[in-house]
Structure formats: structure tokens, C-alpha cells
Amino acid sequence: MPDSEGNKTLMSYDPDNSFAKILKSELPCIKIYEDSQTLAFMDIMPQADGHVLVVPKESAATIVDLSVDGITACIKVTRRIAIAVQVALNASGVMIVQLNGAAAGQTVPHVHFHVIPRSLDAPLKAHAVTREDPAKLKRLAVL
Amino acid sequence: MPDSEGNKTLMSYDPDNSFAKILKSELPCIKIYEDSQTLAFMDIMPQADGHVLVVPKESAATIVDLSVDGITACIKVTRRIAIAVQVALNASGVMIVQLNGAAAGQTVPHVHFHVIPRSLDAPLKAHAVTREDPAKLKRLAVL
Numbered sequence: 001m002p003d004s005e006g007n008k009t010l011m012s013y014d015p016d017n018s019f020a021k022i023l024k025s026e027l028p029c030i031k032i033y034e035d036s037q038t039l040a041f042m043d044i045m046p047q048a049d050g051h052v053l054v055v056p057k058e059s060a061a062t063i064v065d066l067s068v069d070g071i072t073a074c075i076k077v078t079r080r081i082a083i084a085v086q087v088a089l090n091a092s093g094v095m096i097v098q099l100n101g102a103a104a105g106q107t108v109p110h111v112h113f114h115v116i117p118r119s120l121d122a123p124l125k126a127h128a129v130t131r132e133d134p135a136k137l138k139r140l141a142v143l
Numbered sequence: 144m145p146d147s148e149g150n151k152t153l154m155s156y157d158p159d160n161s162f163a164k165i166l167k168s169e170l171p172c173i174k175i176y177e178d179s180q181t182l183a184f185m186d187i188m189p190q191a192d193g194h195v196l197v198v199p200k201e202s203a204a205t206i207v208d209l210s211v212d213g214i215t216a217c218i219k220v221t222r223r224i225a226i227a228v229q230v231a232l233n234a235s236g237v238m239i240v241q242l243n244g245a246a247a248g249q250t251v252p253h254v255h256f257h258v259i260p261r262s263l264d265a266p267l268k269a270h271a272v273t274r275e276d277p278a279k280l281k282r283l284a285v286l
Contacts, residue, residue, distance in 0.1 A: 075214050079209070079211070086153065092245070092246040093244030093246030094205075095247045097241075098240075100239070101234075103262050116247075
């Protein structure tokens with residue numbers, strides 16, 4: 001779809017998306033990390049135990065719309081979270097996934113990085129399908 | 144496996160890996176972009192048309208081993224490539240994937256970001272399986 005300047009956009013920003021609501025404290029989250037530019041929290045429909053999302057506070061739908069400053073802040077935190085989940089969960093692998101546009105599988109119109117711990121003996125679950133027990137998410141978050 | 148300090152690492156660095164050889168011009172690549180810290184080139188086993196890899200020049204096996212400076216340089220170029228492939232290929236989605244450790248699907252022990260254009264009508268091919276016709280890669284690279 002074209003934006004206001006006639007350029008094609010991968011996804012329009014919706015200020016009422018669930019991550020925007022989490023940033024405004026209108027929805028709860030299990031917080032892992034926060035600074036002036038970013039927030040990291042447990043994915044409530046994890047693809048693996050310890051699945052964390054990193055979002056910028058900037059209102060941008062996709063990486064194409066996000067400022068260089070915003071993307072830099074996000075990747076620094078994403079790297080820190082990757083190191084943390086690896087250590088906390090003794091993961092033998094970590095996937096970082098960042099999806100832009102419905103065709104790429106993006107479901108929430110606020111740019112986000114998935115940090116997904118991986119092990120050879122646990123298959124990856126489908127993206128954004130099954131809701132996890134909040135108590136289990138809280139246990140993983142404090143590791 | 145533990146590194147020299149006894150910490151667990153996700154993957155050991157092999158200075159003879161294929162991306163290190165590309166960086167030393169010991170192997171060819173179809174170059175998309177290069178600066179003092181990064182190189183971007185066509186993936187020879189693409190998961191979709193226009194699949195590009197972004198690598199740091201720093202010798203690091205995974206994101207855990209890469210410096211903050213290195214990761215910052217990589218994500219800035221990754222964002223530029225994502226914008227470029229979206230425009231060049233009229234892609235309706237762009238996936239960014241960064242895999243760490245064999246358990247996450249990493250096959251080359253030099254940290255790299257996948258930039259994969261997506262469309263709703265073309266299924267994603269398996270990772271690192273089928274070699275593409277070099278002439279087709281060159282045609283896509285000049286778009």
C-alpha cells in the first residue's frame with residue numbers, strides 16, 4: 001500500500017497495536033529490560049522457552065520505517081538479550097528474527113526483534129500461534 | 144563447547160570459513176555493498192530471489208562474539224539492504240534472520256545477517272540447501 005508520499009510501505013503503523021499499548025502501560029508484559037529507547041519482554045506466544053521480544057519506543061511499523069538511531073538501540077539490546085538467554089537457559093543456539101510485512105509473517109504493526117533460544121532436541125513452534133502459561137513465562141523471565 | 148576462558152560458546156571461529164575467504168578475496172562473491180566494517184553479497188543458496196547476506200569484517204563466529212561496534216555496523220547495512228531489496232524487487236515483505244549456533248541452523252562460522260525478500264505467492268525455500276544459477280544471482284544483484 002502507498003504511504004502519504006506515494007511510496008510503498010510494508011505495513012502501516014497502527015497506534016493501537018498491542019506493543020504500542022504495552023509501551024503505554026495499557027497492556028501488561030513480563031519485562032526483561034528497559035531503557036530510554038527500547039523495551040524487552042517475554043513473548044506470550046513463544047516459539048521456544050525463553051522467547052523474548054525487543055521493541056523500540058519509536059512508533060515505527062517495520063525496519064524500513066525505523067530510524068538508524070532506533071535500529072542501533074534495538075540491536076544492542078537484542079545482542080545483550082541473546083547473550084543473557086544463552087547463559088540463563090544454557091541454550092546451544094539463538095535465533096534472531098525480525099519480520100517486516102504480512103508476507104514475511106509480521107503480525108503486530110510495531111517493529112520488533114525476536115530472540116529465540118534453540119536446542120537440537122526441541123523443535124521450533126509455529127510463530128504467533130499458541131499462548132503460553134503466564135506463570136511459566138514469569139519463571140523463565142527471572143532466570 | 145567451552146572457549147579459552149571456560150565460557151560456553153555457540154560456535155568456534157574457523158579462520159578458513161567460506162565468508163572469511165570471501166573477505167580475503169580467496170573466494171568470489173556477487174557483491175552488493177562494502178564499507179570498512181561490512182560486506183554484503185548474494186547468498187548462493189538463496190531461500191528466495193534477492194536473498195542477501197551481510198557480514199562484518201571482524202572475525203566473530205556469532206552475535207555473542209561480535210563487538211557492539213561490529214553489530215551496529217551490520218544492522219545499519221542490513222536496514223539499507225532491506226530497503227533496497229524491497230524497492231528493487233517490489234517485495235511485499237522482508238525477513239531478517241541471524242542464526243547463532245548449529246542448533247539455530249547456523250552453517251558458516253562467521254556471523255551473518257540474512258535479508259530475504261518475501262511475497263505471499265512464493266514459498267520460502269529451505270536454508271542453505273539449493274545452489275542458485277550464478278547468472279540469475281548477477282541479474283538480481285544489479286536491480
